[in-house]
Amino acid sequence: MSTISLRLPDSLHEAVRELTKKERTSINQFITIALAEKLSALMTEDYLAERAKRGDRARFERAMAKVADVEPEKQDRLPGGTAERIRLDCESAANRGAPHRSDRSAA
Numbered sequence: 001m002s003t004i005s006l007r008l009p010d011s012l013h014e015a016v017r018e019l020t021k022k023e024r025t026s027i028n029q030f031i032t033i034a035l036a037e038k039l040s041a042l043m044t045e046d047y048l049a050e051r052a053k054r055g056d057r058a059r060f061e062r063a064m065a066k067v068a069d070v071e072p073e074k075q076d077r078l079p080g081g082t083a084e085r086i087r088l089d090c091e092s093a094a095n096r097g098a099p100h101r102s103d104r105s106a107a
Helices: 010-023 027-053 057-065 082-096
Strands: none
Touching: 010 027
16 A cells, blocks of 8 residues: 655645545545546546447447337436437437547546
8 A cells, every 4th residue: 555645725625624524434535536436437438439449330330220210118218309319419420420429527
């Protein structure tokens, strides 16, 4: 196990101190988990980018052509036009030759 010295702005230090007190955990544990989550998100993004490079649009289209064109069951439907927005976004990305990224949320 390694020990590091970390400089934090006072406001951030106070916020993490209050949060860890309320959550009954240590600042060390909080920072360790936050760092692990961020590393995981970045590594996942790299992994998915590498997988996307191996993608084949023609094979994807052939596979999708085998899927029945039926309405989803009620419990599987997306709310309020979401499915149409996703479909248009995917078509737009495909037309640009760009990989589709419907969610680029920060980790």
